[in-house]
Amino acid sequence: MQPSEGYQYDGGPPNTAHGHQIPAGSRLNQYLANNNRQGPSFGPGTPINVNAPVFVPKHQQPQPTPPPPPPPMANQFAQLSIHDVPVQMIPFGQISSGPPSFQQQLPHMSHRPPQHQQGAPPLSIPSIHHQQQPYDRYQHESRGGTTYFYHEPQAEGPPEEEQYNPQEGQDGYIVVFISSELKAELLNRQLAYDTKPDPSAYPDIPQTVEHYSSLVPLESINLQNQSHSTYKGFSCRDGNYYCLRRIHGNRIQHPGKQTHLVEQWKKLSHGNIVPLREVLINCRAFDDSSLVFAYDYYPLAETLMVKHFEVKPATFYDPNNAFRITSPMANSVVLHGAGGANETLIWSYIIQIAAALRSIHSSGLACRTLDLNKVITYGNKIMLSFCGVQDVIDPDSTPIQQQQNEDLNMFGNLIVALATGRANGYRKDLYPGSKKFIEDNFSMDLRNVIGFLHNNGTRKTINEIMPMIGGRFFTVMESMQSKSDLMEAELSKELENGRLFRLIAKMNTVLERVEYGADEKWSETGDRFMLKLFRDYVFHQVTDQGKAWLDMAHIVQCLNKLDCGSTEKIEMVSRCGDTQIIIDYATLKRCLEKSFRELVGNNMIHR
């Protein structure tokens, strides 16, 4: 028995059928003998709590009575957790048939650290089962310094109905992966980012516009009859996508005079305003002299017009190849009548648009175009789009206060349109009918807001609608806060995935490298040997019937413990079954770090 850095060979109970000895000349023995570093050790007198199903070589096991046939593998994988470990596990090397393929990916965890575990730091992926019962099925016994846990035979197996159903999110399970709705939304956005243009479908669209390339129209376009068009474009300067708003054939005669507000717009930063990044003047790429405004690109954003008034739900539509992506969240709005929005949603819009206007007005600017086509929805927030265009194409010398008043007027029109479900409900001839409809169907506060915004007789500022919004502000704020918390929670789940992925990547980088095949020091001794056994312990456990024992929870929990360097000990068995090693995760972590450092030290890293 040789002490070493945190792990030690334990020959098991001497003179019993389960005992093992390291062969005197074996490489492991050599390694352990050479490894005289100080560290925690435990000998025959020291009871060790081993949190693991104990491996016992098959040939040394008492022959069990033939078990009933196992349930199908998918069910086993879904249902098994560490609690359900069969009586004895067989070392990898002793099974004749290969393990079945590991096809199932579980979005649920079902593993819980046993109660006897001591000193282990809290795990970042929490435990699932709240029932104590499965643990109580274990018996434990200490022999020769090793605590063996075994399973008390159950009268009956788990009921058939206990099958895994990823959609149900049953009580007692934690969904570890990102929610399906959010995932669909993000994947669709990613698809929208990745859409590539078909040059043959759009021969009039240039391949590049200065440093922007891969232009994809964001709407159905007919370049001959349009005064403006909108594209997604990729900037090779920073690798980001932008929303390019082109004003056709608009030659800037007096750049200084016409573009003097651009810098102010570029500086404006507000969550409800799409940021303007750049303006290209007299751009020749489209065979004319165009004005091109580059804004941040929000994949699958859609205008209020599309969201509430148009039948088509798509936010990206290419009529030539019929490529269409629909945001799954786009249809979740409760429509009022034929179109428009309900009062709750309208208040949410009022608060967000008011916030945007407040920022614009306090910067000494005016929006100047505020209608259903210039407000986009993205997730659950809305943003004013294409700000600044009007100031360049049509500089206005009227006092800014007057321009800002006009913004408020347009804001009122927008609310009327949304409330009545008629995009032009604010028009003079339709207004009396719209007013009556709003009086009959909406609150006094909403009517007051519209009345205030449409009142041209007084000097007014956007701040004055705050008292009319009142407590609704808090409701919207709370809903945004919850959304932000939800996103953070989803993000942290993904962080977990990334962290565990890096760990697995490191392990696989280090283990069984072909180019070091001849170097026994690398592959079969010391740290790498420990890691190899650990890899089998984590991924290649088998049941005593020689079937692969698949439990995602076991895998994730082992990796978590490795990552945080838990002091908990596990028992690992070599594939041929003649070597048992008791080791703690902290030591395994050191083995991994050291091996990886050595590898990196000897090699160039390619990113």
Ligand SMILES: Nc1ncnc2c1ncn2[C@@H]1O[C@H](COP(=O)(O)OP(=O)(O)OP(=O)(O)O)[C@@H](O)[C@H]1O
């Ligand atoms: N920042 C942005 N990121 C992504 N998409 C955007 C952004 N701003 C606007 N869009 C999208 O670009 C399209 C613009 O459409 P379009 O050029 O027809 O302009 P419009 O203002 O909606 O219509 P109109 O021609 O009546 O002015 C809309 O689908 C809108 O959702």
